[in-house]
Amino acid sequence: MERAMYFLDQKDMPTHWYNIQADLPEPLPPPLHPGTKQPLGPDDLTPLFPMGLIMQEVSTERWIEIPEEVQDVYRTYRPTVLHRAYRLEKALDTPAKIFYKYEGTSQAGSHKPNTAIAQAYYNKQEGIKRMTTETGAGQWGSALAMGCVLFGVELKVYMVRISYDQKPYRRILMETWGANCVPSPSPDTKAGRDMLEKWPDCPGSLGLAISEAVEDAVTRDDTHYSLGSVLNHVLLHQTIVGEETRKQMEMADAYPDIIIGCIGGGSNFAGQFLPWIRDKINGEKPDLRIIAVEPESCPSVTRGLYAYDFGDAVGMAPIVKMYTLGHGFIPPPIHAGGLRYHGMAPIICHLHRLGLIEAVAVHQTAVFEAGVRFARTEGIVTGPEPCHDLKVTIDEALKCKESGEAKTILIAHSGHGHFDLAAYDAYLSGKLEDYAYPEEEVKKAQAAMPKV
Ligand SMILES: *Cc1c(COP(=O)(O)O)cnc(C)c1O
Numbered sequence: 419m420e421r422a423m424y425f426l427d428q429k430d431m432p433t434h435w436y437n438i439q440a441d442l443p444e445p446l447p448p449p450l451h452p453g454t455k456q457p458l459g460p461d462d463l464t465p466l467f468p469m470g471l472i473m474q475e476v477s478t479e480r481w482i483e484i485p486e487e488v489q490d491v492y493r494t495y496r497p498t499v500l501h502r503a504y505r506l507e508k509a510l511d512t513p514a515k516i517f518y519k520y521e522g523t524s525q526a527g528s529h530k531p532n533t534a535i536a537q538a539y540y541n542k543q544e545g546i547k548r549m550t551t552e553t554g555a556g557q558w559g560s561a562l563a564m565g566c567v568l569f570g571v572e573l574k575v576y577m578v579r580i581s582y583d584q585k586p587y588r589r590i591l592m593e594t595w596g597a598n599c600v601p602s603p604s605p606d607t608k609a610g611r612d613m614l615e616k617w618p619d620c621p622g623s624l625g626l627a628i629s630e631a632v633e634d635a636v637t638r639d640d641t642h643y644s645l646g647s648v649l650n651h652v653l654l655h656q657t658i659v660g661e662e663t664r665k666q667m668e669m670a671d672a673y674p675d676i677i678i679g680c681i682g683g684g685s686n687f688a689g690q691f692l693p694w695i696r697d698k699i700n701g702e703k704p705d706l707r708i709i710a711v712e713p714e715s716c717p718s719v720t721r722g723l724y725a726y727d728f729g730d731a732v733g734m735a736p737i738v739k740m741y742t743l744g745h746g747f748i749p750p751p752i753h754a755g756g757l758r759y760h761g762m763a764p765i766i767c768h769l770h771r772l773g774l775i776e777a778v779a780v781h782q783t784a785v786f787e788a789g790v791r792f793a794r795t796e797g798i799v800t801g802p803e804p805c806h807d808l809k810v811t812i813d814e815a816l817k818c819k820e821s822g823e824a825k826t827i828l829i830a831h832s833g834h835g836h837f838d839l840a841a842y843d844a845y846l847s848g849k850l851e852d853y854a855y856p857e858e859e860v861k862k863a864q865a866a867m868p869k870v
Pocket of ligand 1: 528529530557558646647648680681682683684685686687756757801803804832833834
């Protein structure tokens with residue numbers, strides 16, 4: 419019998435997150451204060467985040483214990499299953515062995531609750547009553563809405579206007595979990611009002627929604643801000659995914675030759691590959707390939723500048739060193755809403771600079787073609803973001819077919835696409851378009867980067 423699923427017992431769920439900062443060959447460039455442009459101290463972040471998360475942001479401790487209360491909520495959906503994609507392998511007629519770690523079985527349908535739950539917990543611990551955040555496609559807003567309601571914290575979500583209009587179901591999901599969700603730009607903040615005055619029909623951007631959520635949080639004492647990706651502590655919380663996968667791959671008697679995942683801000687993929695990259699850094703697995711996939715329409719790592727830039731659109735968030743398309747860049751409205759951020763997690767960028775990970779960009783029609791192929795072999799309707807993984811996985815598996823190599827490929831499958839059926843509909847009816855990389859827009863946005 420072919421074993422297609424690897425289950426980990428709840429008692430074997432990892433009890434610690436893995437902190438890559440303990441093992442980086444060179445430390446990360448420090449984040450800078452948006453006003454003074456000097457290195458940021460922990461005190462600069464206290465209006466935004468609880469101390470528990472601030473300390474994780476800068477920690478160089480290798481293992482950080484997951485609090486019991488967080489583990490208890492994790493156990494409502496974890497450990498998640500590692501699958502072997504036999505049917506896809508057969509359809510491709512490839513000798514490659516394809517595994518995927520599937521995060522779509524969380525209550526919110528993606529990997530995002532792994533950090534949402536932890537963030538709600540640390541805020542609650544420090545007496546915070548209300549949180550704000552931004553959301554693009556709505557996955558982050560819904561994950562945090564669930565995390566907040568389970569720990570009794572109020573939540574306001576600024577949702578990128580284009581997604582708010584295109585994806586009403588995610589707003590309803592957030593409201594069902596008790597959150598207040600408004601389209602961004604909104605009239606509720608100065609950042610939002612300024613934009614609406616200039617451009618009443620502005621489709622919004624993640625960067626602008628971040629500005630609104632940050633402004634809301636810093637202007638109220640009872641409120642903190644939360645970010646669903648990019649930051650070190652977010653990537654840290656996601657490492658539960660890769661730590662589980664390591665145990666499951668051992669059950670399968672397999673070790674990956676290639677790990678593939680999509681990057682929007684970098685959290686889901688980092689959560690999978692960081693627990694493996696330490697084997698590459700310490701020289702045990704020098705040939706391990708780690709491939710990050712991004713959309714051609716928002717190609718921050720493959721075409722962006724490696725430079726200090728603001729994390730948000732108006733320059734309120736910390737300045738970090740990253741690959742960036744410019745903080746004023748508003749990407750075209752592609753369907754993979756979770757991959758439309760102008761920058762990238764500093765940890766991912768740093769590892770790419772050090773030559774430890776690769777990046778490729780792909781077009782959305784090819785991405786959905788891969789998603790449909792996966793649905794018709796493995797059954798799962800994949801979110802548009804992880805469909806990017808599937809496109810590159812299929813390419814690599816077909817290379818194996820040509821060369822006859824039986825490589826082991828591990829996919830970081832970050833979630834289902836049940837709220838993205840309009841995108842599948844567009845693809846299936848031949849209406850999906852590929853967007854060219856808007857070089858001119860990027861040049862304009864990059865010209866406005868902070869001078870540090
Ligand atoms: C948000 C999201 C992403 C992109 O964000 P990362 O921080 O890069 O992981 C990818 N996949 C899914 C399913 C998402 O919800």
